[in-house]
Amino acid sequence: MTATVHSSPFGRTRRGEPVERWELRLPSGASAAVLTRGATLQQVRVPDAAGDLGDAVVALPDVAAYEDADGYPGAVVGRVANRIAGGRFSLDGVEHRVPLNDGVNALHGGLEGFDQRVWSASQVDVDGVPGVRFALRSPDGDMGFPGTLEAAVTYSLREEGSAVVLRLDYAATTDAPTPVNLTNHAYFALDGAGSVEDHVVRLAAARYLPVDANLIPTGELAATARTPFDFSSPTRIGERLRDADDQLLRAGGYDHCLVLDGPGTLREVGTVTGSRSGRTVAVRTDLPGLQFYSGNFLDGSWRTVQGRPVRQGDAVCLETQLLPDAVNQPLLGDSVVRPGEEFTSTTEYVFSA
Secondary structure (H helix, E strand, C coil), X not given: CCCXXXXXXXXXXXXXXXXXXXXXXXXXXXXXXXXXXXXXXXXXXXXXXXXXXXXCECCCCCHXXXXXXXCCCCCEECCECCEXXXXXXXXXXXXXXXXXXXXXXXXXXXXXXXXHCECEEEEEEECCEEEEEEEEEXXXXXXXXCCCEEEEEEEEEEEECCEXXXXXXEEEEECCCEECXXXXXXXXXXXXXXXXXXXXXXXXXXXXXXXXXXXXXXXCCEECCCCCCCCCCCEEHHHXXXXXXXXXXXXXXXXXXXXXXXXXXXXXXXXXXXXXXXXEEEEXXXXXXXXXXXXXXXXXXXXXXXXXXXXXXXXXXEEEECCCCCCCCHHHCCCEECCCCCEEEEEEEEEEC
């Protein structure tokens, strides 16, 4: 049995733009809902160890809550995820500037990134599985980026044995050279509420990117062994979160890109398990990096659909991506897409209990 697709109005933005909610629902009752504003993963409901359905990501109740929320909850961010140092970069000898929105940096696309745009949506087929494709045109000069970018992300939901697989397929083309780095900024809270410090993490990443005082990668690919960033064996998020480690102190916790092991093909790169619910999410991706963020800046201002505040450490982000600031640091990889090329990537979140 495959998922069914349902769309419904979800409200309007402050600009008056209508926002739709598209829900993918499996016969078991498991579901994922995505908003056209920001192509935002608004809700994922999957079973816990007792078989009871519940939220696995932080879900906010309405458009106003998403517009008021700092931190990009559930959104697809771009053109360039993560930080661009100084909000500037050069391509083919021409300097481009992105509006600063993170101190001296541009974060997740600048002041008005893809998370704040209303995407178009249409039902599609993904390898025989129903899905929803969200598309956005970003014009030349948008937030300082060159070239008109045609971006899309397709969500699909399927069963794989007893597991539920949420798949995200990203694509982008351009008519002029431009950096592209798309990711989803969902906040996972596998126990549904409360701190995630007891969530147990395993990640296949022998290296990570240390950051400077502005949280920009220094360019070093450092070994995770014998550091708080070593999740090669299952480890509680909170186990080393408060270690006297300079990198953790700079970021207020984990907010670092882990360099994933393995080839650039779709492979499992790690798991996170909620200690109380028994829910596990495994991450598969063909991308080289994963920004691991322990919710350091959550301050209780968000309220979930149940009305609960989301405080510091109540969620964790698993943002699969190209390595950050690569447009300024070629040794970290190539994030530039040119005319005639297509950026594509796939990430799957596999939920089980």
